[in-house]
Amino acid sequence: MADIVLINPKFGISFWGMEYALPFLGKSSNMPTAALPLLAALTPEEHQITLIDENIEEIDFERVAKADLVGLTGMSVQRFRMVEILNELKKRHIFTVVGGPWVTVKQDYFDGLCDAIFIGEAERTWPQFLLDWKQGTHQKRYEQTEPTDMTSIPVPRTDLLKAKHYINGSIQFSRGCPFLCEFCDIIVTFGRKPRLKNAQQIINELDALRTKDFLRVFIVDDNFIGNKKAIKLLLKEVIAYQWKHGFPFTFFTEVSLDLSKDDELMQLMVEANITKVFIGIESPNADSLKETRKNQNIKSALSMTEQVIKIQDAGMEVTCGMILGFDHDDTSIFAAQKEFIKEARIPIAGIGMLHAIPRTPLYKRLAEEERLDLRDMNEFGTNVIPKLLSREELRDGYIDVMNALYEPDAFFGRIEALFIEGKLDFGRGRKPYWKKHPWQYVKAQSGFMLKTFLFYHHLMRSLPDRSMVAVYRKHFKHLMFKQFNPALWLYFIVTCAMHYHLHTLAKNMRSGDHWIQSNL
Numbered sequence: 275m276a277d278i279v280l281i282n283p284k285f286g287i288s289f290w291g292m293e294y295a296l297p298f299l300g301k302s303s304n305m306p307t308a309a310l311p312l313l314a315a316l317t318p319e320e321h322q323i324t325l326i327d328e329n330i331e332e333i334d335f336e337r338v339a340k341a342d343l344v345g346l347t348g349m350s351v352q353r354f355r356m357v358e359i360l361n362e363l364k365k366r367h368i369f370t371v372v373g374g375p376w377v378t379v380k381q382d383y384f385d386g387l388c389d390a391i392f393i394g395e396a397e398r399t400w401p402q403f404l405l406d407w408k409q410g411t412h413q414k415r416y417e418q419t420e421p422t423d424m425t426s427i428p429v430p431r432t433d434l435l436k437a438k439h440y441i442n443g444s445i446q447f448s449r450g451c452p453f454l455c456e457f458c459d460i461i462v463t464f465g466r467k468p469r470l471k472n473a474q475q476i477i478n479e480l481d482a483l484r485t486k487d488f489l490r491v492f493i494v495d496d497n498f499i500g501n502k503k504a505i506k507l508l509l510k511e512v513i514a515y516q517w518k519h520g521f522p523f524t525f526f527t528e529v530s531l532d533l534s535k536d537d538e539l540m541q542l543m544v545e546a547n548i549t550k551v552f553i554g555i556e557s558p559n560a561d562s563l564k565e566t567r568k569n570q571n572i573k574s575a576l577s578m579t580e581q582v583i584k585i586q587d588a589g590m591e592v593t594c595g596m597i598l599g600f601d602h603d604d605t606s607i608f609a610a611q612k613e614f615i616k617e618a619r620i621p622i623a624g625i626g627m628l629h630a631i632p633r634t635p636l637y638k639r640l641a642e643e644e645r646l647d648l649r650d651m652n653e654f655g656t657n658v659i660p661k662l663l664s665r666e667e668l669r670d671g672y673i674d675v676m677n678a679l680y681e682p683d684a685f686f687g688r689i690e691a692l693f694i695e696g697k698l699d700f701g702r703g704r705k706p707y708w709k710k711h712p713w714q715y716v717k718a719q720s721g722f723m724l725k726t727f728l729f730y731h732h733l734m735r736s737l738p739d740r741s742m743v744a745v746y747r748k749h750f751k752h753l754m755f756k757q758f759n760p761a762l763w764l765y766f767i768v769t770c771a772m773h774y775h776l777h778t779l780a781k782n783m784r785s786g787d788h789w790i791q792s793n794l
Contacts, residue, residue: 276321276342276408280314282307283348283355284328287779289624292441294778295771298733303329305442308494309347309374311430316400323434330439333359339366343407346388347374350631353383354651360387371403379459379632381415393417394463395449397427424449424469432482443488445479447471447508451497453530455554456566457597457628457636460496468500473511480515484522493527493548500530502539509542513703516547520714521704526550531571534581540588547703549765550591552624553582558614559607562600566636582618586692589702594620598672599628604662608671612678619692622772623679627656627672676780682742685773686749693753693762700762722760729767737774746770 287293292304306327314323324341326333338344344363348356353376363370364387372384373392381393390412392399399416406412437443450468451460483491499505516523525548533540533551543551555578556568563571574581582592596611615623630637630646640646645659654665655672663671678684692698708715730750734743753766 276404277324277340278317278321278343278345279324279326279338279341280310280345280347281333281338281359282310282325282327282329283346283352283359285352286355288351289626289776289779292772292775295775296441298736298771298774299441299729299768300732301441302331302439303327303441305440305444305492306435306437307347308430308444308446311432311434312427313345313347313396313400314431314434315428316397318401318404321404323431325431325434327436328355328359330436335362335366338363339368341368343369343371345371345373347372348377349375350379352376353380356384357387360384373400375459375463378463379634390414390416395422397422421465421467421469422449424471425475427471427475429475429478429482432479432486435486437486437488440488441490443483443486443491444494445476445483445491446494447476447498447505448495448500451500451530453497453570454567456639457630457634459631459634462633464496468497468504470501470504470508473508476508476511477515480512480523484519489522490524490526493525496528498527498529498551499533499536499539502536506539506542509539509546512546513542516703517707520711521547521707521718523547524549524701526552528552528554531555531578531581532574534576534584535574537588540585540590544589545703547701548590549701549703550593551585552593552595553585555582555594555614556597557600557603557607558610559600559602561602562607565601579614579618582620583696586619586696586698589699591692591698591700592618592620593622593624594618595624595626597626597628598675599656599658599660599663599668601661603660605667605671608675611675615679616684616688619688619696621685621688621692621769622776625672625675625679627654627668628658628660629656630658673780673783676776677784680773680776680780682745682773682777685777686745689749689766689769690752693766694756697757700759700765719760722764726760726764726767729764729771733767733771739774739778742774742777 285291290304296302310325314325317323346356346359360370370388371390371392372388373396377384377391378393381391384391390403393416395418399418403412403416448468448470449464450466452466452468525546527548529551531553555571556566557563558578560572563569571578576584585592598607598611630640640658647657647659654669659665660668708718733746737743750766754763
């Protein structure tokens with residue numbers, strides 16, 4: 275038997291991390307990484323597994339030093355902390371392996387710091403490595419040659435998670451995306467053919483999440499609707515599960531903008547209680563979308579704004595990813611981004627500067643054009659040297675857009691345009707169930723109201739920036755007056771905390787107190 279420790283390193287302060295909001299919500303992290311519970315499930319029962327998420331607890335290196343084997347995972351934004359941890363482990367002569375998104379695209383990054391690396395998926399290579407390691411014949415590099423059969427994946431070991439520290443749970447239905455976006459590493463890692471789990475796997479994972487009392491669950495698929503026909507069948511099973519168990523979950527996920535073309539799919543998603551979707555819109559500039567091969571956004575009779583509004587009118591809030599610094603972007607792009615987000619009524623938009631990830635087509639093209647800054651960290655926050663903008667113009671324009679979007683009047687203007695003027699029916703999928711189960715409706719509404727006012731009073735008392743108290747109070751009262759929907763009230767209070775995070779992050783970028791990371 276081996277004593278194995280798996281570590282998820284701490285993230286720096288980032289757009290989606292909600293670090294400035296977490297204290298108001300009584301949590302330590304947004305959600306657990308999906309990799310560690312899955313690796314634990316793939317580990318033979320003879321071994322002892324300990325999961326450490328540095329985002330919710332400090333690493334006890336004295337404890338870790340007693341392990342026979344330590345594994346690290348990490349994305350690009352975690353790479354600096356990964357190096358620090360690996361240096362500490364090396365000093366203690368601990369056998370260490372590294373996998374995850376960053377080492378997959380930058381295989382030499384941790385040379386000399388670990389004993390083995392894992393490239394890409396690891397459902398086959400992790401058990402093989404453990405067998406090799408036990409026999410003393412392990413390799414220094416493992417790469418799975420065939421895509422994982424998703425129907426063979428076991429239920430992740432969510433029992434090992436310290437669930438009370440997370441806002442959201444997570445689940446994966448599929449891997450892969452059919453599109454060809456030039457900047458994206460998803461198709462490099464997972465391929466263009468979406469692969470899905472079966473219905474029984476999803477039900478088993480939902481059962482496991484329910485035992486940990488996760489109420490909000492992020493479906494982590496990079497494109498949930500990559501295979502529309504197959505996902506419709508799974509959604510019908512999720513809807514049946516929700517009805518059977520009284521709608522225990524609220525879901526959110528990532529989709530492509532062509533969702534707007536499929537009314538049946540949108541309806542099924544709403545009925546499953548998917549209340550929010552993240553969409554990679556990237557740019558209002560059609561030439562930039564063509565440049566980066568994001569053609570799915572513009573292959574519609576509707577404009578992109580109209581496509582977003584159609585999804586909202588179906589009953590789902592839209593958040594989005596936007597990118598600045600494409601080759602067709604000049605200084606006009608900053609105003610165009612702000613105007614598009616306003617017109618599309620998108621409250622939360624993740625803005626980033628174009629960043630070339632190793633192994634992507636974008637990285638290859640820019641390397642050939644000698645337009646890459648190969649320093650690991652630079653003052654401009656991106657490794658891309660733009661064409662029609664100076665590096666200073668791109669950086670400063672990005673900071674300006676961030677600050678403009680999260681200025682309180684602009685942010686809550688979009689919120690009210692969506693939920694009050696647009697009358698987005700938040701949580702519409704549960705209403706038929708509640709109509710047939712009135713006592714469950716009363717219990718749910720009472721619970722939403724209690725949590726709303728608890729979070730509201732905690733937020734109002736705890737805000738370091740007291741000028742925001744009056745802002746949040748005014749908009750909360752307006753929402754309550756306009757819509758009787760306690761679930762929406764609770765969501766609004768959480769959104770206020772999210773706004774505080776984004777507003778603070780943007781201000782710190784402007785003052786220079788926060789290093790800019792374009793790959794948010």
